[in-house]
Amino acid sequence: MVKKLIIAGYGQRGQIYGSFALINPDKFTVAAVIDSDAKRLKQAAETFGCPVFSDYREMLKNDITADLAIISTPDKYHKEHAVAFMKAGYDLLLEKPIANNEKDCLDIYKAAKCYGRKVIVCHVLRYSPFYSRIKDIIDSGILGEIISVHASENVGFYHQAHSFVRGPWRNSKESSPMILAKCCHDMDIFRWLIGKSCRYVSSYGSLTFFKRENAPENHAEYCSDCAVKDCLYKAQDLYTDFNKVNFRGYFTVKKDKEGIVEDLKRSQYDRCVYFCDNDVVDHQVTVMQFENGVTVAHTMAAFSKEIYRDIKIYGTKAELRGIMEKNRIEIYPFKDENKVITWENDFTVGGHSGADQAMMNDIWKTLNGEKVKSITYIDVSVESHVMAFAAEESRLNNGRNVEITLDKEND
Ligand SMILES: NC(=O)c1ccc[n+]([C@@H]2O[C@H](COP(=O)([O-])OP(=O)(O)OC[C@H]3O[C@@H](n4cnc5c(N)ncnc54)[C@H](O)[C@@H]3O)[C@@H](O)[C@H]2O)c1
Missing domain, CATH: 3.40.50.720 (NAD(P)-binding Rossmann-like Domain)
Known part of the structure; x- marks a missing residue:
């Protein structure tokens, strides 16, 4: 219907x-x-x-x-x-x-x-072909019991520059800590795959690179006026590289190079990455313990060539390794043959490796009364946010252990 x-x-x-x-x-x-x-x-x-x-x-x-x-x-x-x-x-x-x-x-x-x-x-990642397959693999029992998870969120140097240095999520006072903006998805995935709530969080990280003291000599306030050669972050190069994920919609509807450069000029996305009003981190490491004792180590870092997420799950019977953007999951059972699962991602709407489209399909099914494994509601989703806020609290206190005491039954 x-x-x-x-x-x-x-x-x-x-x-x-x-x-x-x-x-x-x-x-x-x-x-x-x-x-x-x-x-x-x-x-x-x-x-x-x-x-x-x-x-x-x-x-x-x-x-x-x-x-x-x-x-x-x-x-x-x-x-x-x-x-x-x-x-x-x-x-x-x-x-x-x-x-x-x-x-x-x-x-x-x-x-x-x-x-x-x-x-x-x-929390679109739940619906992605990648994490949805991982959930099925865990539920099949082939990994045994999950003991530990290791995951990274490789933000991508140009994505960091766009969203977290020049763009809407650059300043935690105006928006939110980056661990929330970028990684509430990951926190939600851990909560979902492990099937239990997180109890303790510790986190370290800082803004190390996108700061004034790292600016090259003779840089200008705007890239349009800058004579520095070979700057990795020159806005005119980043936003006209058609092989990179398209963030141009934030300042232009134009599709041609000249039009993009014209609209970019003196916009917030033209600013020198070393002279913005950014304060969010460019790297953060978070460790978590869940109520069943499962441990998670998560790294978020700006400094990757591509935008991608990877995960390793250590089970009592097998190890799982995967990279979302490569559409690839490897399973290493301790006793049986190794298994590699690959697939072609076939999606026409949105991004996130097909997750946006898959989410809308699942929502439609849910609204029509079908039971769908990925769908969840705010009572669970809010936990991912509380985990992110706990990570930020810990980071600001030099890694202090933060206990999560979200009592949802008695609020
Ligand atoms: N699920 C994800 O993975 C994901 C990815 C990117 C962004 N987001 C989130 O999606 C939301 C929208 O992000 P976006 O990238 O589409 O931003 P956007 O700026 O492209 O879109 C926001 C729209 O809201 C309009 N708007 C602003 N203030 C308004 C108001 N008071 N009333 C009505 N309309 C108003 C703006 O004109 C704009 O068209 C944000 O909360 C963002 O964090 C989620």
Whole structure:
């Protein structure tokens, strides 16, 4: 049965959900779009032919029927928007992070309980062909019991520069700690694969490289004006490299090199990476212990050539190794033959190695009453955020062990 969506925030993420509906008219239709940007609203009205609103309060007055409201506005608005939509009776697909600080995350969680609404958090990795296969492998018992996990989030040097030095998630006071913005996905994956809550967290890390003292001599404030040769972070080179993941949508709709360079000039994405107002880390290591004794070591680092995640799972009967972006999982049973699983990723909407598209398919199934293994709600998702906040607290206290005491039953 076709389900109706409201999209609040028709930016990069909102457009992915809209595209999914356009390509899958048998699954979703868009009932309304809200965005504060007039150009995006016009584009949405032309694309979907649905009512559009520049303010969510106007939309709520119109009593529009929908099966799910997607909150894909910037992080700082999540609490206001999520609570208002739940109060008005909508179930939500809420972009991660749930909110920028622990109190707001818990307030949204409590509001969901209070209004009796379902809130699915966009922890998209759960739906990816990679992690979804790993979950099946664990559930099959072939690894035995999980004892320990080792994983890395290799951010990619140019992704770090875009999002965490020049872009929206560069400053923890304006957005959130990077361990939340980037790794709440990973925390959620650990919680899901291990099947238990995390109890203790310790973390170390800092902003080491993207700082003034590392700027080359004679650099300029903006790359457009800079004479330094061979700078790895020259914005004009990074944003016109069509082999790299496309972050151009943050400042231009143009597709040609000249147009991109023109719109980049003197924008925030043209700034010298050594002279931005960034304060989030460029490397962080977190160790965790779960309530069943399973240990996890997680590394997040800016300094990788490509953007990728890898994982090793140590079980009592076998070891698993995998790299998400390579679509490859290796299993090394202690007794039997080794096994390599590979696949072709075939997706047309969104990114995350097919996870965005897979999530929308699973949500549609869930809304139609099917049981889907990856779907989870905010009562579990909030744990990943609490783990990230605990990691940040530990990092700021030089690795002090932080005990997680989230008592969800008695709040
Ligand atoms: N699930 C993931 O892996 C993932 C990946 C990237 C971003 N995100 C999250 O998705 C959300 C959106 O990110 P994005 O990259 O699409 O950002 P974006 O800036 O491209 O889109 C946000 C949209 O919201 C609109 N907007 C801003 N303030 C508004 C308001 N008060 N009312 C209505 N509309 C408003 C903007 O005009 C813009 O169109 C953020 O919370 C972000 O952290 C999640």
